[in-house]
Amino acid sequence: MEPVESQTRSETASGSLPSDSAPVAAPAEPARVERRRKPRTWETPPAPVPPPHLDDYKKIVGAAEIDELRFLARDLKGKSLQMINSTAVGGGVAEMLNQMVPLLNEVEVNTRWAVITGGNDFFEVTKAFHNALQGGEYKLTQHARDIFLMNNEQNRQRIQFEEEFIVIHDPQPAPLVPARKESRQQWIWRCHIDLSNPNPEVWGFLRPFVEKYDAAIFSSQSFARQLPISQYLFYPCIDPLSEKNKEIDESFVAQTCEEFGIDRSRPIVTQVSRFDRAKDPVGVIQAFKQARKYVDCQLVMAGGGATDDPEGAAVLREVREVAGADRDIIVLDLPPWCALEINALQRASTVIVQKSVKEGFGLTVTEALWKGKPTIAGAVGGIPNQIVHKLTGMLVHSVDGCAYQIRYLLTHPEFARQLGQNGREHVKENFLMTTNVRRWLLLLRILLTRASHPPTV
Numbered sequence: 001m002e003p004v005e006s007q008t009r010s011e012t013a014s015g016s017l018p019s020d021s022a023p024v025a026a027p028a029e030p031a032r033v034e035r036r037r038k039p040r041t042w043e044t045p046p047a048p049v050p051p052p053h054l055d056d057y058k059k060i061v062g063a064a065e066i067d068e069l070r071f072l073a074r075d076l077k078g079k080s081l082q083m084i085n086s087t088a089v090g091g092g093v094a095e096m097l098n099q100m101v102p103l104l105n106e107v108e109v110n111t112r113w114a115v116i117t118g119g120n121d122f123f124e125v126t127k128a129f130h131n132a133l134q135g136g137e138y139k140l141t142q143h144a145r146d147i148f149l150m151n152n153e154q155n156r157q158r159i160q161f162e163e164e165f166i167v168i169h170d171p172q173p174a175p176l177v178p179a180r181k182e183s184r185q186q187w188i189w190r191c192h193i194d195l196s197n198p199n200p201e202v203w204g205f206l207r208p209f210v211e212k213y214d215a216a217i218f219s220s221q222s223f224a225r226q227l228p229i230s231q232y233l234f235y236p237c238i239d240p241l242s243e244k245n246k247e248i249d250e251s252f253v254a255q256t257c258e259e260f261g262i263d264r265s266r267p268i269v270t271q272v273s274r275f276d277r278a279k280d281p282v283g284v285i286q287a288f289k290q291a292r293k294y295v296d297c298q299l300v301m302a303g304g305g306a307t308d309d310p311e312g313a314a315v316l317r318e319v320r321e322v323a324g325a326d327r328d329i330i331v332l333d334l335p336p337w338c339a340l341e342i343n344a345l346q347r348a349s350t351v352i353v354q355k356s357v358k359e360g361f362g363l364t365v366t367e368a369l370w371k372g373k374p375t376i377a378g379a380v381g382g383i384p385n386q387i388v389h390k391l392t393g394m395l396v397h398s399v400d401g402c403a404y405q406i407r408y409l410l411t412h413p414e415f416a417r418q419l420g421q422n423g424r425e426h427v428k429e430n431f432l433m434t435t436n437v438r439r440w441l442l443l444l445r446i447l448l449t450r451a452s453h454p455p456t457v
Helices: 007-012 054-061 063-076 092-106 120-133 142-158 174-179 200-210 250-260 281-292 312-323 339-348 363-370 399-411 413-430 433-452
Strands: 080-085 110-115 165-169 186-190 215-218 230-233 268-272 298-303 329-333 351-354 375-378 394-396
Touching: 054 063, 054 433, 063 433, 080 092, 092 110, 092 363, 092 433, 120 142, 120 200, 142 174, 165 174, 174 186, 174 200, 186 433, 215 433, 250 339, 268 281, 268 339, 268 363, 281 298, 281 312, 281 399, 298 312, 298 339, 312 329, 339 363, 351 363, 351 399, 363 375, 363 413, 375 399, 375 413, 394 399, 399 413
Parallel strands: 080 110, 080 165, 165 186, 186 215, 215 230, 268 298, 268 351, 298 329, 351 375, 375 394
Antiparallel strands: none
């Protein structure tokens, strides 16, 4: 297995295209699918779909794995668990909790999910903290500290913390830990972001809160920090039976593409992500424009926002400005309940891109791999845990590298097909919801044993 090579070798010398030295002659102008003049809008979410049951996963992972989950849960029946995060919609954390909480309840681990509240000023601060903890520049002011702590104190007064296990997701609610009710209550901090190179001011401010937890969970080995508490590695996951990932009828895929003006007779390059600078949507457009000089293709930029991300609207405006009037670039601002449409767009795609420059884990990569699509992604955060370069996908480090890999995959369909197959198997083995439930059950058993038999000094 080859290691990820340098930019020069891995992205520009892994094979030569006939058109490497100069653009080919422009192809004849293909017929364009007319885009809807008034695209369909979703003003209210549809009725929620009932969550799947454990037995529904047998057809994907086998009966033995489901039996194992029930066995692991036997000693946890009746135990109580509360998950707390910063948003109920938008982003991978909310999607995972929406599917995982019912499954934990099904095995009789009494689980509930609470969401913190706050005003725009609070979420502007937490977004800045999020960026800073992933290595961004930021000057921590006393005003930002005060807003952050005041909102957490308000949430501490509002939320009940009666469960035996309390799991706090990400930095936004990290200061809730002083609400611990009793010494035997177990508090876990689940960090989904890349902490490998945090802003020292912001991490120095948050670290004393994190050290009060009983354990911390990270999404990649490289994210872990030196802490006086136990640390665990949990890969995030997708639910293969969710609206976003389940098998869907080809007629719905065709209908979705027609409604959005996507021409299925031509190659489709797609990025699905929140409109966030860390996902580098402008860089994706630049890479697409470079690749299109050599291969005919169209670009779909599909995404939306999250309630805890106030920058999304500004980034969407930037994307639309860069796309301009280019008819081959289709920018879709979708509400968070359009999971079926996202599913259809991914299945219609020829190549999927996730050109992140900062990333926690990147569940949109997992989704693309699960659908068997050749995937190009930034070599950042937890993405290299999913994409083994040239085996399960292609890792890139720049706009030029992304453009090259788009061209390469579109002109080497057999290699692209094999990448897609390998990627799907990799997800099946490591990143499905059932695997995540198993990890949580094992962790709860470990913590329960540790609380019952504390170490002697």
